[in-house]
Amino acid sequence: MSKEIYLDGNATTCVLPAAIDAAVQAMRDCFGNPSSTHATGLKAKAMMDIVRQRAKRLLGVGSGRIMFNSGATEGIQTAVLSALCALRERRDSGEATGSLLVYGATEHKAVPEALAHWNRLLGLGLELKKLPVDADGRHDLAALRALAPQAAFVCTMAANNETGVVSDLVGIGATLAASKALWMVDCVQGLGKLPLDLGNTRIDYAPFSGHKLYAPKGIGMLYVREGAPYTPLVMGGGQEAGLRSGTENMAGIAALGAVLAALEEGGTFRPPAELYGFRDKLAASLRAALPGIVFNAPFDKALPTTLNFSVPGLSSKELLDVFDAANVRVSAGSACSAAKAAPSYVLDAMGLPAWRSSSAVRMSFGPLASEEIIIEACARIERCGQALRAAGLLDVPAATAANAPEGVLQLSLAGNHTWLLLDAPSRQCVVIDHQEELGERIDSLLRSHGYQVAARVSTHDGAAAGDSIVFGAHTVRHVTLEAHQHAYLLCRGDKVDYAFTGLAPWSALAGRIPDDALVCAGREELNACCTSLRAEEIGGALGVDLNLDSIALARLLEAHPQAVLVDVREVYEQAACIPGGRAAQSVPLSRLAAFVPGWLDAAEQPPLVFFCRSGNRSAKAAQCLRRLGYRNAYSLGGGIALASAALALAA
Template sequence: MTTEIYLDSNATSVVLPAAISAATDAMGQRYGNPSSTHATGLKAKVILDEARACAARLLGVGNGRLMFNSGATEGIQTAVLSSLVALRERRDAGEAIGTLLVYGATEHKAVPESLAHWNRLLGLNLTLHQLPVDHEGAHSLSALREVAPRAAMVCTMAANNETGVISDLGGIEAVLADSGSQAYWMVDCVQGLGKLKLDLSSTRIDYAPFSGHKLNAPKGIGMLYVRAGAPFTALIQGGGQEAGQRSGTENMAGIAALGAVLAALERGDTFRTQAELCNFRARLADSLRAALPGVVFNNPFDKSLPTTLNFAVPGLSSRELMDVFDAAEVRVSAGSACSSSKAAPSYVLDAMGLPLWRSAGAIRMSFGPLTDEATIAAACARIERCGAALRASCLIPSDRTAVPHDGLLQLGVEGACSWMALDAASRSCIVIDPLPEHAARIEAYVRCQNYQVQAVVSTLPNAGRAMLVEALGRHFNRAADADEYGWPSNATPVALGNGAAASAITLGEQVLACVAGGQLRAYLLGTLEAAQLPAVSVRFAFSAGLAQQDLRDIISERTLLCPTRDEQNHFCTSINAEPAATIAADAQLDSAALDAFLQAHPDACLVDVREPYEFAATVAPLPAGRMALSVPLSRLAEYASAWLRAEQAPLVFFCRSGNRSMKAALCLRRLGHRHAYSLNGGLALASRQSHAQPLPMAA
């Protein structure tokens, strides 16, 4: 039984069971070619005709054309090609056609890309003009009024795919009419099917593309409406199917499935009402407000589809939110599914003029009109679980102090690293080389766990520590003066392994010793033995640029070198680390081989390298039904030090997709651990037959 809660219906939707049955029937029983005139072909043609007739009634097609195609992108291409071919013919005939190809700033990228493509290929050389939207995502009618007399084509949408904002199509039509514009008008109706009442023939809309998979039909099937009298040029020429409008043998399984969805819409007995959908959205919104303090919704609910929520949380990136929701098996997205894999702010929210933190941290939660009460109730419970996981990880405010962590924590951004050495027993820590980008995160972490920061030190002078010291307030130990590196004047003298003198500050049972090297500093973290820090007792060394040979006689081969720069995601290294190119190719295990591997190696340890909030939010079984240790990549150096000093039992790292776990496995192998592996494909592809309780994170 699946534990997944799917809330990404604006990307694609689950297929209606009746649609699956209709597609199966079309493939298994009525498999004929609808262009054939024999009985088998005629049975298939009935499917085609009935689906088209139903769509025509639902959409108010009137005398317009309605053809089946592969989906919205093909429909957009066909509409743009048809318009631009007609514009070129009119211009060649000496008619004035306008100079602008106008499209809404929040349109799906398929629209401007299609406009640019055909504009170039047809040699029209018209100017693409972006129509602005206001802070709620509505098209600026005043801006449209200014450019309408010069517009050759206007492209808008019925409802936005990221925000669900519903366009004022009546207002746009009035502006075009009042200005006397002769522009062709395309309206992307993909998100409107089944959610908005459409009577296309009563409008001046020339083209309206639709896509079946946005409303419970399969992928690869769609429709295009063309107003009666609007110009038309076929995108695909061939055997003359679809009355010569779109050649190629029809996708009968897809058409049958879409027909079943359209029939359900027409009957009105399958999908939720608008009132029910609005209630579902309100309940999700209330759960988000309770679980995620400060959450801000980027779409006005009174002007949006009731099936879409778009939100951001102060201090959290969209990646962090995506990860915690995915761990809880709540499927959401960061904006459009076509661009959510790209680490960039939402262009839709940028066009609305929202602050960068809202556009870069946006999450889209969308459900379909098939959604039921049980799904919403379960989603609300999972949202609370995600909030609790984020609070426990100190990523959002909490009334309770989190359980403190021991050891070393690494924070990275664009190849640079900040480090925190933590001691739970004394509730104290030392910050090393803090980056300005990490100041807020470190400050929140310290306050959440109620640490006292003994020092904020840098390997270079004045390297970004002042901002953090100021932010820490009472959590920073101001008992002693410090030099330009942040090193306190009351540090205790110690001897290093080579006999050289140094100074150190205490952190629980360990010390951090300072090693000067001209303009550079290095810091050694380890355990004193009779006022001396021998090389074998140094667990970690932090350096901005001191060469390994400068440290060789005061550290051991087991000392991990913790960089201030880590562009290659090595996390840490050592004086005897192997080059990455020499690592064996057997570092990956697929899910099929995992069970056999674990049976052969009963002492193997499963290690989850996802972040603590992902680990805490997890609801699905873990690989092979085994318990797992939570070691996020930010704490890999701490655990690697312990693993390398103990008997080397096999380590099998896993994460969501296999990317992070492979980095961990390669890190351990470079450091000399020969039995480190990564689960290829991660939890997304793992075969998980039984539930297992995750091991708690070590303090």
Template sequence: MEIYLDANATTPVLDAARAAALSAMAEDYGNPSSIHSTGLKARALIEAVRERARKLLGAGNGRLLFISGATEGIQTAVLSALHALRSRREAGDTSAELLLYGATEHKAVPEALKHWNELLGLSLQVQAIPVGRDGRHDLDWLRQHAPRAGLVCTMAANNETGVVSDLAGIEAALQGSATFWLVDGVQALGKLQLDLATRRIDYAPFSGHKLYAPKGVGLLYVREGAPFTPLMAGGGQEGALRSGTENMSGIAALGAVLEALQDGKSFRDHATLVRFRDRLADALREAFPGLVFNAPLEQALPTTLNFSVPGLASRLLLDLFDAAELRVSGGSACSAAKAQPSFVLQAMGLPDEQTASAVRLSFGPAADEAFIIEACERIRVCGETLRANCLAPGGGNLPLPGNGISRYLLDGECCWLVADADKRQCVVIDPLAGLVERLAQQLRCQGYPVVGVLATDASHEAACEALRAAVPELLAAPASLVRQLPLSQGRSAWLLGDERQVRVAFIGQASVEELGTAVQPATLLAASRDLDNQITSTPSSQLAGPSTPARSLDPQSLHELLKAHPDALVIDVREPFEQRLGQAPVLEPAVAIEAVPVSRLLNTLPAWLAMPAERPVVFFCRSGNRSLVAANLLKRLGHEEAYSLAGGLALWPQRTPAAADPALYV
């Protein structure tokens, strides 16, 4: 069962909201602009929802428009304010020089400011309001700059950290200024008491899908008397303020959510949400010793936890949680695909190593006790899994003997750990400064004497020294686990295997021509730089040139292939911690699954390449990305029947109870 802990990105649709949407489609389907009875019923539905929203938000005599969501609301509000500023300027009032927004604001706000500032030809200075380490706005700075501001944009609560803004303090800082004020209320809806009409807030957008309504519906509050310019002109709907036929099903669903907020049963009260938050926080601390919260919990929404585990990249943590069917995120869903450090945490002044390991956990106010209990249990299992796989930076890791070759990748740079379980020896080749701590931890868990910390060129010497200094108790006399091949300019390659058959050559950045006759056509070449994630090559594959990409199979195509080829190999290339937590596909006909992580592909490639050419090999992972890398690698090395499962397990329709089931894996 999935435990969804990314509610700040979006939420499932409330049952009552789904029913209301379907009813609107089936029964109240009229066009609210029509004057016949069916249209009048639709109009009555819209106005009833508007009135409910007005009471809930304390909107007073302000306008409430139904819109598609917060982005449209922000665009409309910014256009309205800036159009009014241009009119003021044309009338001779040039006091407005600045457009201000909170440094932790959603990117939709500064982008809208820049867009309309340029389009309207205002040429005002767009400037970020600094925030403190607690994520709250610098009110002294705001007070100083407010007299020159034309528009100030702040959030009621931050989407990444949950930090609740000091709206009263902001309002006080704006005293005496003629600026307009936009407050992003997206994360506040249903969680904070806003009472909009009691404040000088001019505009406040809201989005339904952040609180159990469908995507595509939202609200925009406009204070009575605040200037307004329609973003969408046309048929004159919403009193000619927002043209376009109303989203009846979305509005009906939003109305059901607003009604649920008032019934006292569907959503948890603030005290209960705080209790849930504290239990999740305790589970996180237990699972990840050394964990730090990136915002003060007492100043944040009780439904949001933003934390870091120093020493663990957020990408690894996200994969860990996802394998355990815990859906979390690294920050704003709108920026997640860009794989950049959180600008929100950077604006708060957090150190790089903290922002690099940040994870956001958020739940909705409809969460119940059973949901929180299950979430806490899985979080604890995630911590146990880290320790079982020697990944917990805080210690407590279990022994983990190794054998074979493991690759470590950091920003396109590679280092290699070669372990021999029979000899109980290991060497590290081309360690990286950013991985010294992780490598040292792995070596301690493995427990083998380290008979070499080796470099292919001088650029790795400093990291070699740092790693030796980190594990002095494991250093042993040099041994011939790998042998040196001197190259020009003080560089070396390190060869695994005897002179008749070099299985792997760790070549640094040397070319295959430099290796000469020291390697054979089938020798696997392990470079120290792999920007394209090729993993390895051979002299013969380099001579052969590029190959066509491997084919990706959907589930039905995979079933058909397995029926035609019952001898096919199916390979799980996820990392061991994911395999321990995650689930495997149910294959028809049943085929045993081999677990070979991408980081250890060099160990099994020779056996796969020695198979009959017609035997298919199908790789899968969580998303389809790593499996495609593995399939392309095998195809590039000469085995044409290499495939990837399209979309990975994320799109697989059925799953088994546990990936570790011995009936599934060989």
């Protein structure tokens, strides 16, 4: 496997070697409880005090306080609780406090969630109000000026985690100069990247998280301005001068101290000029590799370590998959929201078109990045572009005939399936259940391979159905089913090979197709790939554990040398991979239905071990084959991400 290129620094970073050493030393030699009064405890306390003083100098806190905690989320919770408790006390004493809890529309979700949580628990009944941002992602100061008289608490950020856009903190502070509102600034992305002089601002609270800058997870800091109200989130033994009870995370504090020392002493992290140069190199490679790319934040208003971009006709998942195949780690927005696969609320707030917010990719690196890594990243970006071109996913001149897809092709979006029936000799295509959101992708794919659309039909309303469609050596016959549903039968002569249906029950096809014809549904909930009437009747091998770990795979390959590894990643992912490891058959999951008949009809059925990046797609493939009666179908559990070494076995 090629070396991993990690470009997701805004989500988390590796741990600085000096930080690892400091944590180990703290656990080995400085293990005392800093609250103890004996020499071992005093030694631990002295180490902690050194780190705290270093943090105060770096952040320019003046007479403000720094407390250690578990990270930014705890810091945000503490700041919100402190501010809202103070507001309740002021209101109870008859003091005017304002009625609005104002937060930036592009804030990390931890902020509005914390505001809503404590507002409800404390019974304040204040109104949560989003502060809009402009097209560049910066806070609308005119809107803030209008809200300031009613604002009780204002939450903004130093730099945005998705776009890298740097906030105008001076402008925000000036706008709030006459307001009594308390002010929190999320400084998570600012540590080590922006000059911070907190003591000379009116910022009341500023949370930090160590793992965003080469410290371990589970350690962070909260700045509290002198005189700002404070309510402990955690009460108990009175540690951290009563600000946050609980025995301190000494290993984490020591590690964070090593990072802060590197910042203060210089020489470890790249200066801004080099970081800007790295970003320019990455941007140039992205422009060359991905025609039509659009960057979603202005470079002159963003951190030099963050690029956020969208590519017409490509989803963020497709881009993430091809980068991941090339061992380049990027993300689609915030790590905390990545699993939800929703459009970026940050880009939505900036007023960007829906296609850009739903297909955005974030590429970010830390100030420890090296020129060697950036150069290699640029080479792999260009490799990804070549892979996407060859697969017809980029709008480029027609691809070679050798790469043209043929047979049945499945495209899925939000649980809905679109099916393309492709006849390579005639270069004709029938589209079943076209989805508008996939239109550009389909048009680009067909155009790049020289296909023409013979017909577009729908299983929901029978649109453009007719009686039959002839294209190449195939015929597509239309069948009306119950409840205004329709089916389309792909035939070669009188033989029905496939039936495509929407939401109608399988029983509606009984008597109309052979029991062993493959049925391709229009919804994920009905079937992820394909099935048959016979398989649905007997229930297949559902519930059987089909997953193999690395050890089980090694044993299977040793016992069955004829076993076949099947890569179900898309062709552009496979093309982006750096060659190496055991040979595998290429059958993208979107093409699985085209290969199933050959496997089922084979005289011998050797073990098939499907694999992909994470194990999700390969599990669907193995389940499909087992359900159709292929007893030796398996999936590599965890995929390449967890078991990459397994694929090199017996190479």
